[in-house]
Amino acid sequence: MTWKEGNLPTGHRYTRRLTIPTPTWRKLNAGVVPGKSTTTQEDVACAMLEAYSEVDKKLADLNGNTAAFLASESVAQIEGMSREFADTLFYGDHVSAPEEFKGLANYYSTISATTTNIGYNILSAGGNSTDNTSIWLIGWGERSVFGVYPKGSSAGLKFENKGQVTIGDSTNGYYEGYRSHFEWNCGVALPDWRYAVRIANIDVSNLATFGGSSDASAALIRLMIQAYHRLPSMSGVRPVFYCNSTVRQWLDIMAMEKSNVMLGFSEFAGKPVTTFWGVPIKRVDALKNTESAVS
Numbered sequence: 001m002t003w004k005e006g007n008l009p010t011g012h013r014y015t016r017r018l019t020i021p022t023p024t025w026r027k028l029n030a031g032v033v034p035g036k037s038t039t040t041q042e043d044v045a046c047a048m049l050e051a052y053s054e055v056d057k058k059l060a061d062l063n064g065n066t067a068a069f070l071a072s073e074s075v076a077q078i079e080g081m082s083r084e085f086a087d088t089l090f091y092g093d094h095v096s097a098p099e100e101f102k103g104l105a106n107y108y109s110t111i112s113a114t115t116t117n118i119g120y121n122i123l124s125a126g127g128n129s130t131d132n133t134s135i136w137l138i139g140w141g142e143r144s145v146f147g148v149y150p151k152g153s154s155a156g157l158k159f160e161n162k163g164q165v166t167i168g169d170s171t172n173g174y175y176e177g178y179r180s181h182f183e184w185n186c187g188v189a190l191p192d193w194r195y196a197v198r199i200a201n202i203d204v205s206n207l208a209t210f211g212g213s214s215d216a217s218a219a220l221i222r223l224m225i226q227a228y229h230r231l232p233s234m235s236g237v238r239p240v241f242y243c244n245s246t247v248r249q250w251l252d253i254m255a256m257e258k259s260n261v262m263l264g265f266s267e268f269a270g271k272p273v274t275t276f277w278g279v280p281i282k283r284v285d286a287l288k289n290t291e292s293a294v295s
Contacts, residue, residue: 018037049183104190121197
């Protein structure tokens with residue numbers, strides 16, 4: 001993700017352009033009517049994701065390396081926060097859960113055939129039950145889609161070692177322990193909705209044929225091609241496809257079997273990464289296999 005400091009203490013205010021002005025072919029001795037684009041102002045709020053880790057001092061010290069033991073506990077906390085952030089990035093519902101920020105699926109929730117409507121960037125794979133998943137294509141950039149952190153703060157997850165503290169248990173007893181605090185203030189801004197595309201209604205029960213090596217796999221590839229061309233431009237953005245492991249395994253199989261020329265492998269940090277026309281495909285297991293059909 002691209003991250004940007006917000007211009008508000010609680011988030012970010014931005015202007016979303018709705019229409020583009022139309023220029024004039026001028027004739028001699030004839031004027032030009034001034035034109036302007038239309039915009040709307042929108043605020044996005046950052047949410048406060050926090051966690052505490054408490055470990056019995058005796059348990060940590062018995063390990064023989066207290067710092068290493070506490071670090072292993074921190075790794076678990078950080079993974080938990082990463083999972084929660086990823087889930088909220090796509091499914092955050094600030095209406096039913098006001099403490100969350102608004103996730104992408106709540107922007108891209110209704111399909112539309114109108115090119116000026118955000119629903120135009122939702123492509124349906126035909127699933128109509130509740131065992132669906134989605135593939136997302138996002139063009140990260142400071143003018144398209146980006147993560148936000150509050151004005152005057154710093155980006156990313158913050159960690160603070162609180163040191164040795166007295167901890168109470170469920171029986172009103174006390175013991176000595178070590179406490180750590182984790183904090184991540186974050187949100188997502190969408191100043192140009194054209195740079196995110198959702199391929200929705202992918203029926204996971206049909207993936208063995210829909211995304212496998214049979215001729216039916218062409219349907220999934222066609223949708224990814226459509227998503228690729230929904231983005232206005234690849235210039236100035238970092239495009240990434242996102243899917244869960246259920247979808248990713250079939251895309252990897254298709255790439256390995258060379259059933260099409262669009263999928264391939266490249267290397268990043270010494271590890272193979274599946275790509276589609278050069279765009280990396282990242283696995284995000286926060287994307288559910290139980291999505292309701294989008295219509």
